[in-house]
Amino acid sequence: MDRLIAMDLDNTLLTSAKTISPASLEALQMLKADGVIIGLVSGRSMWSLQQDISRWQVEPLVDFLLGSNGGVFCDLKTGEEINRYRLESNKAKAVLDFYQNVDWVARCIVDGATRYTEHLDEAMRKDSEIYHELPEETDLYAYLRKHDTVDKILLMFDAARLTEMERSAKQIPVEGISSYSSAANLYEFSHKLRNKGTGLQYAAEHFHVPMENVWAFGDATNDLAMIEAAGHGICMANGYETVKQKADDVTRYTNDEDGLARYVQAHMLEAGA
Missing domain, CATH: 3.40.50.1000 (HAD superfamily/HAD-like)
Structure with missing residues (x-):
């Protein structure tokens, strides 16, 4: 069999x-x-x-x-x-809004092979290179206005704050999304399915x-x-x-x-x- x-x-x-x-x-x-x-x-x-x-x-x-x-x-x-099951842009925006004033989080949109970020520094370049993503600095909200769906929202942070990130992710008031740690310094938000x-x-x-x-x-x-x-x-x-x-x-x-x-x-x- x-x-x-x-x-x-x-x-x-x-x-x-x-x-x-x-x-x-x-x-x-x-x-x-x-x-x-x-x-x-x-x-x-x-x-x-x-x-x-x-x-x-x-x-x-x-x-x-x-x-x-x-x-x-x-x-x-x-x-x-x-x-299958791409994340609706309004829900992606809600996640970005939730972390807008959190200074220890770098917010990104991952769509296809590209990682879109607000501030493309050396740490972001190196992390993107690890996962063979093409980093691009852009206005994340402008990107969402042009696209109905995206693959996922990615947050990058110091690995020492993983527990803090896990706690905060549970407080996001958005239905129909799932969140999880994909690495000690990365947290992802996507369609629940x-x-x-x-x-x-x-x-x-x-x-x-x-x-x-x-x-x-x-x-x-x-x-x-x-x-x-x-x-x-x-x-x-x-x-x-x-x-x-x-x-x-x-x-x-x-x-x-x-x-x-x-x-x-x-x-x-x-x-x-």
Whole structure:
């Protein structure tokens, strides 16, 4: 029976140096040989993901991509691509308004492969480069007036204030949005149905794989929806405690110790069964 695996990138499949280790590459090759449908899932834009898999030279091994936290699906074999559940501009504006006078937050709009920001400093350039986004300084409110929807609102801040950000995000008086931390210094706001869980369900339906045969690996709160949706939701040993508590299992090793590759070998591959 067909099986499907969906893997988050940062701090899950990738090492802290943003590379795919030899052991992880071998695990992907063995999964492919075993007939498992392979997908990579990320908050990155689809354009960024496509650049990444080309740079890592794993294109022949990957069947699908889920970008923008599950909002954009691409079947790499057929080229089919769909962008689902974009955030209405009036709700995006409400989020920007809420943080307008918060001096420790840098507000951004991410749309496609571009990160629009009010102040393009060196820190913003470097962070955009990490996620292969094209930074552009612009008037965010003017941008929203010209567009009915956007992919998401992104807030950047000092990682030491993550708990403070989590508390403040719960106070935004806007219905129909979801918010989550995608990195220690990043918080995202999107359409309530634009998440890795709904994206994973779409991918499973596309490939005709029942959810009980789906494996999902992640580490952060933006991975929680797909970990809960999958028949086998696995959190990394280096993952957030809140995610570990809701996962079906936790890897024994971290992303820098080939935790995903070791788990796949022990629990998914026929040779490791």
